[in-house]
Amino acid sequence: MTTVAVVGLGGLGSAAAYSLARRGADVIGFEQFELGHVRGASHDHSRIIRRSYHTPHYVRLTADAYRAWRDVENHSGQQVITTTGGIDLFPRDAAIDHGTYTSSLDSERVAYEWLDGAEVRRRWPAFAGGHLVADDVMAIHSPDTGIVPPNRSTTLLQQLAREHGAQLRERTPVRGIRPVGGEVDVITDEGATRVGAVVLTVDAWANRLLQPLGLQVPLAVTREQVSYFPRPDLERFGVGRFPVWIWMDDPSFYGFPVFGPVAGLKGSEDCGGPPVHPDTRSFEPDPKMEARLQAFMEGLVGPGFGAPATTTCLYTLTADRDFLLDRLPEHPQVCIALGAAHGFKFAAWFGEQLAALALGQSTGPELAPFAFSRPSLHEPIDRSAWLV
Numbered sequence: 001m002t003t004v005a006v007v008g009l010g011g012l013g014s015a016a017a018y019s020l021a022r023r024g025a026d027v028i029g030f031e032q033f034e035l036g037h038v039r040g041a042s043h044d045h046s047r048i049i050r051r052s053y054h055t056p057h058y059v060r061l062t063a064d065a066y067r068a069w070r071d072v073e074n075h076s077g078q079q080v081i082t083t084t085g086g087i088d089l090f091p092r093d094a095a096i097d098h099g100t101y102t103s104s105l106d107s108e109r110v111a112y113e114w115l116d117g118a119e120v121r122r123r124w125p126a127f128a129g130g131h132l133v134a135d136d137v138m139a140i141h142s143p144d145t146g147i148v149p150p151n152r153s154t155t156l157l158q159q160l161a162r163e164h165g166a167q168l169r170e171r172t173p174v175r176g177i178r179p180v181g182g183e184v185d186v187i188t189d190e191g192a193t194r195v196g197a198v199v200l201t202v203d204a205w206a207n208r209l210l211q212p213l214g215l216q217v218p219l220a221v222t223r224e225q226v227s228y229f230p231r232p233d234l235e236r237f238g239v240g241r242f243p244v245w246i247w248m249d250d251p252s253f254y255g256f257p258v259f260g261p262v263a264g265l266k267g268s269e270d271c272g273g274p275p276v277h278p279d280t281r282s283f284e285p286d287p288k289m290e291a292r293l294q295a296f297m298e299g300l301v302g303p304g305f306g307a308p309a310t311t312t313c314l315y316t317l318t319a320d321r322d323f324l325l326d327r328l329p330e331h332p333q334v335c336i337a338l339g340a341a342h343g344f345k346f347a348a349w350f351g352e353q354l355a356a357l358a359l360g361q362s363t364g365p366e367l368a369p370f371a372f373s374r375p376s377l378h379e380p381i382d383r384s385a386w387l388v
């Protein structure tokens, strides 16, 4: 069986290592830092998984995203998805068009409700504490929306990969990859390892390994942050009493019911952070971003917020904010995946697709929009494309 190297063991790479090992491949995983580190994009306690998306293609793929995580659950006997219900909130004249969401859900026959602000407040009384969810705010209510814990599920995938024989090497940075005939040399400080195929799941660090191959993808790496706010009435925000929510405007914010080990109400701003370099970026929370988020969340559910516990994290955004999932031009034995800052819900599915690509097995037509050669991937970065 082919030996496959997986470079980068965040959520996507760990899922690829698991899917490859489960298909019987010899897998060597390389991670530059310790497994479970907090320097990339796959840490913290919660990521949104949802069916509501702005294109029929993504709505269709979300069915596979759920199925792939359910497969991991069945295989491991461990729960990954917590269903919470979710609402996409569209204020009057919202910068994000609700029609792209409702028409995509309709065309894929995915159930949802279209609610007004009064109904949202009736169902989730915590929103009555603020002023933002006014009567003329409309909402898409998706009952299937839920939470996937990135830190815990990434560790689970690594554990499963090892159980299927994968070797996962932490603190082993890959300095370069060198295609040799139909194979590839993976270069580390210990020397070259020759393998039959390579999976690149290195997110913010992608261009460092692509450029020596004469390839490059315009990427914006930004430092985002999530904050957990203590409040005296947290019980009003528990799972079942408060949904996952997304404010579909510019700026766009999102948040969760109380979930996981941190006793606080979590929220964040989408694409609110500054551009950074992944190796030199600060880990210090930005108090201006915290204040902006707190002011918004007070508008959403009312006052009562204490000082937050904030974690920073990296977004790696493609120009069109669509995924990259393909073999490299001229080097079909190397495949690459980028989640474009909305990929964790799809991590298990990415793993399956990357395993098929690396082993030369067929993948469906659904990958065509994520091709390396698509022109929109190589457009100059323009943040208005990210408002989806």
Ligand SMILES: Cc1cc2nc3c(=O)[nH]c(=O)nc-3n(C[C@H](O)[C@H](O)[C@H](O)COP(=O)(O)OP(=O)(O)OC[C@H]3O[C@@H](n4cnc5c(N)ncnc54)[C@H](O)[C@@H]3O)c2cc1C
Residues within 6 Å of the ligand: 007, 008, 009, 010, 011, 012, 013, 030, 031, 032, 033, 039, 040, 041, 042, 043, 046, 047, 048, 049, 150, 172, 173, 174, 175, 201, 202, 203, 204, 205, 209, 224, 225, 226, 268, 313, 314, 315, 337, 338, 339, 340, 341, 342, 343, 344, 345, 346
């Ligand atoms: C604040 C925040 C909120 C988000 N919310 C959501 C959400 O609600 N829903 C959702 O679906 N997605 C969400 N995302 C996006 C999602 O988390 C990412 O798309 C996903 O985690 C990317 O995973 P990854 O494995 O590609 O990247 P990473 O986890 O960053 O992994 C890349 C790995 O490659 C390693 N690496 C890089 N270069 C090398 C090298 N040369 N040698 C060895 N190792 C290397 C890095 O150290 C790193 O561990 C969010 C992201 C952030 C930051």
